Amino acid sequence: MLSVSSSETAPAVRPSHVTRVAGPPSYWRLVGRRLARDPVTLAAGALLGAVALSAIFAPLLAPYDPTTGSIRLRLASIGAPGHPLGTDEQGRDMLSRLLFGGRMTLLAALTPIVVACVFGSALGIVAGYLGGVLNAVIMRVSDVLYAFPAILLAIAISGALGPGLGNTLISLSVVFLPRIIRVAEAVTVQTKSLEFVSAARAGGAGPWPIVRYHLLPNVLAPILVFTSTQVSLSIILAAGLSFLGLGVTPPAAEWGLMLNTLRQSIYVNAWVPALPGLAIFVVSMVFNLLSDGLRDAMELRT
C-alpha cells in the first residue's frame, strides 16, 4: 500500500473537539459565542484587563514613588488628602505601592504557570504518547513531587534556597509542573485510545503528524483549562511566599510583602493593612471566575 503523504491528508481529517462534530460554526467560534453570553466571565475578563493595564502602566499611573515615604505621614487612613488609599508604616503612598505591587505579584505568579504549562504539557504528552520506560520515569518523578502538599513544597524549596524572586519562580514552577504533567499524560492516554487515532495510524500517518494533528488539538484544551484553574493558587502561593519573607525582598512593593510589613499596624490603623490582601483576593477570584467561564464555554469537565 502506498503511504499517503500525511502533510496533505492530515489537516483534512483533523478532528475538532472530542464532543463536537467539525463543520461550521467552528468549535472555537462556538466557545467565543458562549463566552460573549456570559456576563460574569466578561466582567471578570474586563477586571483582569484593568489590573493588567494598571500593572503595566504603574510608573505612569502611580502618583508617588513606591519606595520613598515621609515619616510624618505614617499610616494615614484611607481617604487622607493626597493619599486616596492612605499610607503604609513608612509613610509610603498605598495607591502607588499597590500599583507597583501588582506587577511583582503577577510576575511571580504567572511566570511559573507559563513555565509549568509549556514543559508540563510537553513532558505529559510525550509520556502519554510514547508510554513504556519514559512514561514510567516521568510519571514516577511527578508522583513523588505530588506527594507534597503544594504550599509545603513551595515553602520547603524557597526555604532551602533562600529568599528572592528567582527562587520563588523556581519553587512555584516545581509545584505546578507535576500537576500539569499528570493531567497532560492522562488526557493524552485517553485520546490516544480513541478510534480516529488508530485510523490515522492505519492510514500510515507517522508519529509527528499524529501528535500534531490528532492529539494536540484534542489535549491542549483540557490542559489549558486545568492550567487556568491553577492560576489563583499560584497567586495565593506567590504572595504567600513573600508574606513569609521568602519572596521579593524589601523595599520593593509586592502585595504579600506589603501585607506582612503592615500586619503589625492593625492596632493603629485597622483597614489600610487589609488592602494588599484585598488586591490578592480580587485577582485570585477574577482568575477563578475566568477559569470557570472558560470551562463551561468549552464544555469540558476537569
Place this chain on the structure above:
Amino acid sequence: MGSLLFRRLLLTLPTLLGASLIVFTMVKLAPGDPISVLMPADAGQAEIEAVKQSLGLDRPLPVQYLKWLERILHGDLGRSIATRRPVVADLGDALRNSLALALASSALALIPGLLLGMLAAFKRGGPIDKVVSAVAITGVSIPHYWAGILLVIVFSVQLGWLPAMGGPADPGVIPYLRHMVLPAVALALIPLGVITRVVRSAVLDILAQEFVLTLRVKGLHAGAIVRHVLKNASPQILTVMGLQFGFQLGGSVLVETVFSWPGTGYLLNIAIFQRDMPLLQGIILVLSTMFVLLNLAVDVLQGMIDPRIVRS
C-alpha cells in the same frame, strides 16, 4: 481487602523513598556551607576537615543519603542546630498542635461544605445554587493568611472577643479552644470552597444517572434518594477530603505564622529563618510522609466503599 491494602502499601514505598530523596537533595542544594554555621569564624582548615569527617560530610552523597535514611528509619531525625534538642522532640509538640488545628478546621470545612454542595446540586440553577456557588468561589479564592488578618482585625482588635495570637498560655481546654477558633476558621475557608464545589459536581453527576430516576419512579422518599446519591458520590468526596486535610496539615504554615500558633508551620518558619536545616528536613519529611499515608488511607477507604475501584 488485605491484598488491596498490601498492594497500595507496596506502591507507596517508592513514593516515600522518592520524597525522602527530595528532602535530602533540597537541603544539599541550599546555599551556604553547613559547616560554617557550626564552626567559629577563625577555625583552621584542619579543624574544619575534622568536623566534616566526624559528621560524615566528607563521604560521597549517595553514602550520606543512605546513612541519613538509616538514622531516620531508626526514628532519629538529628538535632536542631539552634536549640541542640532532638528534632523529634520539637516536632512532637508542634505536631500535636497542628493536628488539633487541622482537625478543627476540617470539621469547619467538611460539614458546611457537604451540606452546601448537596443543597446546591439538588436545587440546581435556582437562587440557592447561585448563592452557594458564589460562597464557594469566594472560599477557594481567598488568601487564607489575609482572611486570618481580617479575622484578627474584626474579632480581636475591633470587638475584642477572641485572642489575636499565640498558643494557650494558661492550661486548660477552654483557653486552648479560644486560641484555636480564629486560625481554624481562616484555615477552613479554602477547603470549604473546594469541598462545596466538588460535592456539588459529584452529586450532579450522580443525579444525572438513570438509577436515580428509577428510584424516583419507584416512589422512594427524598431522604432515601439523598442517601443513595451520597453513597455513590462518596469516593470523590473522600478524595477531596484527603487532599484538603493535607492542605490543612501541610499548608498551615501561613496561618500559623499569622496567629503564632505553636504548630509545625510555625516551627518550619523558625527553621527557615534560622537556617536550621535538620529541623527543616525533619518537619518536611514528617509532614509529607503523613500526607502520603493519608492518601493511602483514602485509597483503601475508597476500595472498601466501592468495590468497582478495586477491580479496575
